Amino acid sequence: MNDSDGIVKEFLVESYENLDRLDRELVGLEKNPEDRDALGSVFRTIHTIKGTCGFLGFNKLEAVAHVGENLLSRLRDRQVTLDPEVTTALLCMVDAVRQMLSQIETAGEEGERDDSALIATLTRLQQAPAAPGEAPTEFAGPIASAMPVESVERVEAEEKKVSVSAPAPAKASSAVGLPRNIGEILMQQAGVTSTEILLAVKRQNEGDPRHLGEILVEHGATGPSDVVDALRVQQSSRPPTAASDSTIRVDVGLLDKVMNLVGELVLARNQVLQFANRMKDTAFLAASQRLNLITTELQEGVMKTRMQPIGNIWSQFPRTVRDVALGCGKEVSIEMEGKETELDKTIIEAIKDPLTHLVRNSVDHGIELPEDRVKAGKARVGRLTLRAFHEGGQVNIEISDDGAGLNTERLRKKAVERGVITAEQAIRMTEREIFNLIFLPGFSTAERVTNVSGRGVGMDVVKTNVEKIGGTVDVQSTAGRGTTVRVKIPLTLAIIPALVVTCSGDRYAIPQVSLLELVRLAHDQARTGIEMVQGAPVHRLRGRLLPLVYLSRVLELAGVAEAGSDEGNAVNIVVLQAEGRPFGLVVDEINDTEEIVVKPLGKQLKGVNAFAGATIMGDGKVALILDALGLAQKANVISELQDRAVAAKEPSAAGKTGGNRQTLLLFQTGERGRMAIPLALVARLEEFARSKVESAGRRQVVQYRGQIMPLIRIAEAVDLPEGDAGEKSGDGEGPLQVVVYAERGRSVGLVVERILDIVEEDVVLDRMAERPGILGSAVVQQRVTDMLDVPGVVRAADPGFSKAAIAE
Amino acid sequence: MAQSEQFCTFFIEGHFFGVPVRQVQEVIRYQEMTRVPLVPQVVRGLINLRGQIVTAIDLRRRLGMGERPVDQLPMNVVVRTDDGALSLLVDEIGDVIEVEEKTFEAPPETLKGVKREMIHGVHKLPGRLLLVLDTERAVNVAEAVTGAGERDP
Numbered sequence: 001m002n003d004s005d006g007i008v009k010e011f012l013v014e015s016y017e018n019l020d021r022l023d024r025e026l027v028g029l030e031k032n033p034e035d036r037d038a039l040g041s042v043f044r045t046i047h048t049i050k051g052t053c054g055f056l057g058f059n060k061l062e063a064v065a066h067v068g069e070n071l072l073s074r075l076r077d078r079q080v081t082l083d084p085e086v087t088t089a090l091l092c093m094v095d096a097v098r099q100m101l102s103q104i105e106t107a108g109e110e111g112e113r114d115d116s117a118l119i120a121t122l123t124r125l126q127q128a129p130a131a132p133g134e135a136p137t138e139f140a141g142p143i144a145s146a147m148p149v150e151s152v153e154r155v156e157a158e159e160k161k162v163s164v165s166a167p168a169p170a171k172a173s174s175a176v177g178l179p180r181n182i183g184e185i186l187m188q189q190a191g192v193t194s195t196e197i198l199l200a201v202k203r204q205n206e207g208d209p210r211h212l213g214e215i216l217v218e219h220g221a222t223g224p225s226d227v228v229d230a231l232r233v234q235q236s237s238r239p240p241t242a243a244s245d246s247t248i249r250v251d252v253g254l255l256d257k258v259m260n261l262v263g264e265l266v267l268a269r270n271q272v273l274q275f276a277n278r279m280k281d282t283a284f285l286a287a288s289q290r291l292n293l294i295t296t297e298l299q300e301g302v303m304k305t306r307m308q309p310i311g312n313i314w315s316q317f318p319r320t321v322r323d324v325a326l327g328c329g330k331e332v333s334i335e336m337e338g339k340e341t342e343l344d345k346t347i348i349e350a351i352k353d354p355l356t357h358l359v360r361n362s363v364d365h366g367i368e369l370p371e372d373r374v375k376a377g378k379a380r381v382g383r384l385t386l387r388a389f390h391e392g393g394q395v396n397i398e399i400s401d402d403g404a405g406l407n408t409e410r411l412r413k414k415a416v417e418r419g420v421i422t423a424e425q426a427i428r429m430t431e432r433e434i435f436n437l438i439f440l441p442g443f444s445t446a447e448r449v450t451n452v453s454g455r456g457v458g459m460d461v462v463k464t465n466v467e468k469i470g471g472t473v474d475v476q477s478t479a480g481r482g483t484t485v486r487v488k489i490p491l492t493l494a495i496i497p498a499l500v501v502t503c504s505g506d507r508y509a510i511p512q513v514s515l516l517e518l519v520r521l522a523h524d525q526a527r528t529g530i531e532m533v534q535g536a537p538v539h540r541l542r543g544r545l546l547p548l549v550y551l552s553r554v555l556e557l558a559g560v561a562e563a564g565s566d567e568g569n570a571v572n573i574v575v576l577q578a579e580g581r582p583f584g585l586v587v588d589e590i591n592d593t594e595e596i597v598v599k600p601l602g603k604q605l606k607g608v609n610a611f612a613g614a615t616i617m618g619d620g621k622v623a624l625i626l627d628a629l630g631l632a633q634k635a636n637v638i639s640e641l642q643d644r645a646v647a648a649k650e651p652s653a654a655g656k657t658g659g660n661r662q663t664l665l666l667f668q669t670g671e672r673g674r675m676a677i678p679l680a681l682v683a684r685l686e687e688f689a690r691s692k693v694e695s696a697g698r699r700q701v702v703q704y705r706g707q708i709m710p711l712i713r714i715a716e717a718v719d720l721p722e723g724d725a726g727e728k729s730g731d732g733e734g735p736l737q738v739v740v741y742a743e744r745g746r747s748v749g750l751v752v753e754r755i756l757d758i759v760e761e762d763v764v765l766d767r768m769a770e771r772p773g774i775l776g777s778a779v780v781q782q783r784v785t786d787m788l789d790v791p792g793v794v795r796a797a798d799p800g801f802s803k804a805a806i807a808e
Numbered sequence: 809m810a811q812s813e814q815f816c817t818f819f820i821e822g823h824f825f826g827v828p829v830r831q832v833q834e835v836i837r838y839q840e841m842t843r844v845p846l847v848p849q850v851v852r853g854l855i856n857l858r859g860q861i862v863t864a865i866d867l868r869r870r871l872g873m874g875e876r877p878v879d880q881l882p883m884n885v886v887v888r889t890d891d892g893a894l895s896l897l898v899d900e901i902g903d904v905i906e907v908e909e910k911t912f913e914a915p916p917e918t919l920k921g922v923k924r925e926m927i928h929g930v931h932k933l934p935g936r937l938l939l940v941l942d943t944e945r946a947v948n949v950a951e952a953v954t955g956a957g958e959r960d961p
Contacts, residue, residue: 506842556845602862604863604894604947604949611844614842614854621856624842
């Protein structure tokens with residue numbers, strides 16, 4: 001059998017139950033045709049079976065269910081009245097469905113059966129409103145012709161005499177299962193040829209009442225002992241227990257309740273453990289440790305009841321891929337790794353649609369047409385790879401294609417056209433930011449509307465749905481090589497590992513999902529490691545600017561931490577990420593990691609998005625769970641673009657933060673020049689020894705990360721007198737202060753005199769001071785500050801750098 | 809409507825308050841609270857009510873009264889609302905009393921020191937007045953923020 005095993009099994013279990021109910025309901029309905037509820041229920045059941053069949057590719061079953069459904073909808077609309085004949089036909093349909101289901105259960109496929117008679121009957125019944133009087137005699141024939149298959153099979157199954165033939169192979173069926181064809185077994189084991197079997201079958205069809213085996217023996221094709229053996233094989237091939245016997249279906253509500261109780265137990269366990277550690281009673285300690293083990297196992301066990309392999313939803317993808325690929329004339333193969341990776345049921349359900357969309361999207365937009373692929377020197381058949389694996393308490397799902405990759409230029413253009421970003425922003429954005437544009441609402445680069453694009457599930461919905469369950473989506477792409485979408489989701493939502501920190505005397509839990517690393521700045525580092533004053537402090541973490549957020553400030557608590565850091569005590573930084581951007585959260589103390597049970601906050605506290613919920617700690621006290629994204633938004637550390645996207649979603653939040661609040665990097669250039677650029681434009685701050693500066697042509701360059709990075713002296717670029725520290729190489733001492741600006745993988749270094757500060761201000765740009773390289777002036781920290789036009793300066797100094805951008 | 813109604817009574821800054829008994833889930837002594845930053849002052853914190861996290865609202869603050877003396881620990885009157893249980897912090901718990909409907913009257917104009925809009929009305933009892941708290945209004949923290957509750961005279 002194949003991948004879809006799990007789903008099919010589920011479908012079978014569910015359908016058997018539904019069919020049993022259907023029998024009862026149909027019979028009840030016959031007695032009381034006016035029972036609209038029962039009719040509605042019957043209709044829904046058949047509809048569900050039909051839908052699932054279509055999705056699993058069981059076309060025959062679908063066809064039968066389809067006509068049945070049509071007839072039922074007519075009944076529901078009172079265009080046809082329910083009389084015994086209609087009921088009989090419907091019951092016939094139910095039986096046919098049941099037979100096919102058991103065939104599917106044993107053989108994994110529908111088998112070759114002919115339901116045209118039944119379908120014809122059902123179709124005719126829905127067209128002809130049954131006039132009283134004419135029904136019984138006239139319609140008896142066709143129905144009878146649909147019936148015998150049924151009744152004969154039943155009888156035969158009971159007698160355990162098996163006679164199977166090609167035109168009606170679905171014999172000897174029961175709800176339990178259907179054995180393999182006797183002919184098949186004889187062919188395999190006794191060397192009977194298919195011609196001989198066909199001949200025998202033909203004779204049966206012509207009216208020979210004997211069983212297949214008997215005919216074959218008579219013709220000398222095989223010996224009686226072979227037939228007996230074959231019959232035994234056939235018997236043993238019946239599955240020992242059917243799917244419907246080995247599983248029970250449990251109400252998810254009940255599971256949820258058990259899960260909640262286990263959550264409570266975990267909390268109680270934590271309390272007992274703390275208590276036991278204080279009491280020096282060894283017997284109590286032993287008992288509590290036993291409790292600890294059992295609770296852990298119970299928790300795992302209960303979690304497992306809700307776990308399902310991701311393969312359950314993946315198994316539909318080969319078909320999805322096939323259909324989409326066929327629809328757009330592409331050739332795509334699909335590979336899956338880590339099908340067995342398990343996830344909580346609710347999460348599986350929540351990611352099903354987003355994943356389906358991503359897969360369709362990859363085939364529709366990612367992978368190129370076969371001709372284009374050959375031209376590009378790739379294999380004709382595109383490859384789509386799904387990978388799932390556990391990593392740090394999370395499940396990573398990657399959807400990679402080896403297609404054309406994302407076209408950054410097109411994305412930029414589209415974003416500007418749609419008014420998602422301004423042309424200026426478009427030039428400034430990093431590659432990664434550009435890629436992630438595809439997740440913004442109302443953004444589609446699809447140049448034509450296909451059945452995929454027109455489905456109303458955009459990438460923004462994918463992102464929203466994934467984030468709803470605490471996951472993240474990220475896209476990476478290499479032009480010509482393909483695109484990878486990485487979805488990270490938590491294993492479960494109810495109990496999560498979290499880091500406990502202290503701030504101003506209170507404890508807070510931070511979900512480990514958003515945790516990147518912990519940084520401790522001790523002694524001197526505590527003072528020098530944070531470059532800051534008033535507004536927005538930063539820490540240089542391995543050469544990258546890490547914006548810092550003081551938890552006490554964000555939460556508007558008394559600033560114990562800051563006072564501490566001034567006195568040279570250690571600074572604890574929890575590096576978090578929100579929307580893929582890291583930021584440092586400064587807390588008083590980092591305590592421990594703990595499994596916490598997430599509890600929702602009351603309505604009164606819902607408006608505060610800095611908190612994701614609350615939990616009860618081991619000592620029984622309540623602690624708030626911090627929400628990394630909410631904190632970042634509150635502290636304004638995520639880039640403008642994302643702010644905009646967020647602002648669009650939450651107008652109230654935008655109102656609070658003010659119109660044009662920006663985080664700016666202030667620096668001195670020349671002797672007195674005071675300038676600022678948005679921090680979002682700064683890739684890194686670097687220092688270069690003056691000896692490292694080399695010349696290439698007329699330009700000064702440095703080697704930087706294996707690239708040659710041109711240097712632009714801001715003072716020269718905007719015509720200011722040079723400063724003492726010497727932005728010119730040679731004169732002056734100490735390393736060159738360089739602000740690295742990156743655009744589509746290329747970097748350029750802006751040489752400044754001195755980095756002054758990073759501040760967050762409402763910027764009101766006064767264009768009066770506009771001149772080459774300067775966008776205008778603004779008052780920053782009560783001082784007039786020029787806003788540097790970074791792209792402008794870069795273009796003026798190096799026209800080649802932004803060629804593509806200018807072409808737009 | 810019933811002829812008489814039972815009230816769970818409590819005291820806040822000397823005033824005698826009551827909420828209908830059917831709204832009250834339980835009354836518990838002072839519980840340690842976890843403060844919640846960034847929310848209106850009336851929310852004093854979160855308490856752990858047998859594994860359930862319950863928001864505690866300080867009625868003194870909600871009713872615009874003075875702060876409770878530091879050495880006086882508030883009591884929790886846990887009420888059921890449409891959004892689950894909520895705790896009302898009060899000074900002291902009184903008895904459950906039964907009052908007759910006919911003693912009920914709209915809040916008098918002369919009522920001082922208490923936001924009148926938080927009061928459904930008063931029951932004139934022998935020797936004292938029972939102020940009937942409008943629970944729904946009292947737990948509406950959003951209203952406390954926007955100040956809508958203060959607009960009325």
